[in-house]
Amino acid sequence: MATSLSTTGCVGSSFYGSWGTSIVGEDYTLLAKSVPSQVRIGRGKPVRLQPMMKNINEGKGIFAPLVVVTRNIVGKKRFNQLRGKAIALHSQVITEFCKSIGADGKQRQGLIRLAKKNGEWLGFLA
Numbered sequence: 001m002a003t004s005l006s007t008t009g010c011v012g013s014s015f016y017g018s019w020g021t022s023i024v025g026e027d028y029t030l031l032a033k034s035v036p037s038q039v040r041i042g043r044g045k046p047v048r049l050q051p052m053m054k055n056i057n058e059g060k061g062i063f064a065p066l067v068v069v070t071r072n073i074v075g076k077k078r079f080n081q082l083r084g085k086a087i088a089l090h091s092q093v094i095t096e097f098c099k100s101i102g103a104d105g106k107q108r109q110g111l112i113r114l115a116k117k118n119g120e121w122l123g124f125l126a
Contacts, residue, residue: 067123094112098111
């Protein structure tokens with residue numbers, strides 16, 4: 001963004017847009033409508049794109065191969081149930097730790113987010 005110093009001593013800018021409509025309102029709807037919801041492959045029927053929430057470190061991390069093999073053996077549904085129970089238990093441990101040292105809720109949430117980030121990095125969420 002180019003800036004210039006005007007004669008009044010104020011810094012001017014080449015930005016002429018509005019901050020209020022940068023992501024909300026009409027601009028967002030226009031952007032959302034411009035993204036295709038279907039893609040044609042060759043001459044066949046259009047294929048609907050599925051929204052995906054993926055771990056950016058999927059398949060990476062020291063424990064990722066073990067997690068993938070376990071998921072394939074146990075089955076995806078049962079594996080996700082076990083993973084959910086393990087995550088809940090770990091969150092309870094973090095909560096009890098925070099209570100014992102007198103940390104507030106904001107610090108507890110920060111520790112839980114850090115645990116999730118570390119789990120992704122190590123490959124537990126592969």
